[in-house]
Amino acid sequence: MTETRAPVFGLVTPEDWYRIPLLPQERREASVAALIKRQFAGVDDQPVLKRKAEEQLLGAAEAGVEQGGVVLYLSFLEAAGIPLSASLLVTRLQRAFDSLDAVVALAGSGEVEPVRLPAAGPAARLRRTERPKQSRKLGTEFDDTIVEYFVPVPDREEVLHLTFSTPLEPIADAMVQLFDAVAGTLRWHQPTEGSAQ
Numbered sequence: 772m773t774e775t776r777a778p779v780f781g782l783v784t785p786e787d788w789y790r791i792p793l794l795p796q797e798r799r800e801a802s803v804a805a806l807i808k809r810q811f812a813g814v815d816d817q818p819v820l821k822r823k824a825e826e827q828l829l830g831a832a833e834a835g836v837e838q839g840g841v842v843l844y845l846s847f848l849e850a851a852g853i854p855l856s857a858s859l860l861v862t863r864l865q866r867a868f869d870s871l872d873a874v875v876a877l878a879g880s881g882e883v884e885p886v887r888l889p890a891a892g893p894a895a896r897l898r899r900t901e902r903p904k905q906s907r908k909l910g911t912e913f914d915d916t917i918v919e920y921f922v923p924v925p926d927r928e929e930v931l932h933l934t935f936s937t938p939l940e941p942i943a944d945a946m947v948q949l950f951d952a953v954a955g956t957l958r959w960h961q962p963t964e965g966s967a968q
Contacts, residue, residue, distance in 0.1 A: 776962045777863075777929065778926075778959040778960060778961060779959070779960045779961070780957060780960075781958040781959075781960055782861075782953060783953065783956035785846070785848055785953075787847045787849070788845065788846050788848070789806050789845050790843075790844050791828075791832055791843045791844070792841070792842055793832055793835050793836050793840050793841055793843055794841060799829075799832050799833075800829070803825060803828045806845075807821060828845075839864065840860045840861060840862045842860075842861040843858065843859070843860050843861075844858065844859040844861075846937075855942075856937060857949075857950075858936050858937075859933060859934065860934045861932070862931075862932040862934070863924070863930075863931060863932070864921075865928065866928070866929070866930050867930075882897065882898075886920075888922065889955050890959075891957040891958065891959060893923065894920050894923070896918065896921075896954075897921075898917070899919075900915065902914050902915070913939070914940055916936070916946065916947060917934065918934075918947055918950045919932065919934050919935070920932070920933040920954045920957075924959075925959055931957075933954055933957075935947075935950035
């Protein structure tokens with residue numbers, strides 16, 4: 772008897788969010804290279820800046836892999852010329868979603884609330900703030916706002932973990948509304964030959 776493949780998730784993100792598949796390494800590196808090419812199109816006189824941006828993106832993607840991530844989304848949205856920085860790391864956790872208590876244990880700190888996603892069904896949501904190492908180093912006064920969703924994968928002992936993050940504390944509530952809207956688009960599909968996350 773062959774084991775059924777895990778359902779494939781689908782998300783609708785804003786147009787200016789860029790999707791980086793994290794595995795395998797070749798796809799990750801090709802995706803980062805394509806993003807750098809797009810961001811620096813028509814800019815030939817900034818090789819140092821370009822290389823530094825590529826190193827930062829590869830570092831962020833590799834950090835996502837270390838956390839068990841399968842896909843990383845980065846926001847390139849702007850409002851009135853101001854970048855609306857945000858990210859979404861999608862991770863598959865090999866855990867059963869048998870109770871809210873189990874999710875609380877996964878979440879660590881913060882208040883977990885049960886929610887129902889329109890198409891994906893029951894889930895758990897956590898909002899918290901965190902001062903990342905990078906911010907402390909730079910002396911930034913703002914905390915990152917993080918929203919996490921824990922969603923059981925249908926018919927699997929697995930949880931899909933969505934981790935949204937933004938450093939824009941002054942407009943955190945508006946960004947959280949956007950994160951909740953994106954999480955609300957989560958859908959499950961049966962995998963087809965060659966489909967990947």
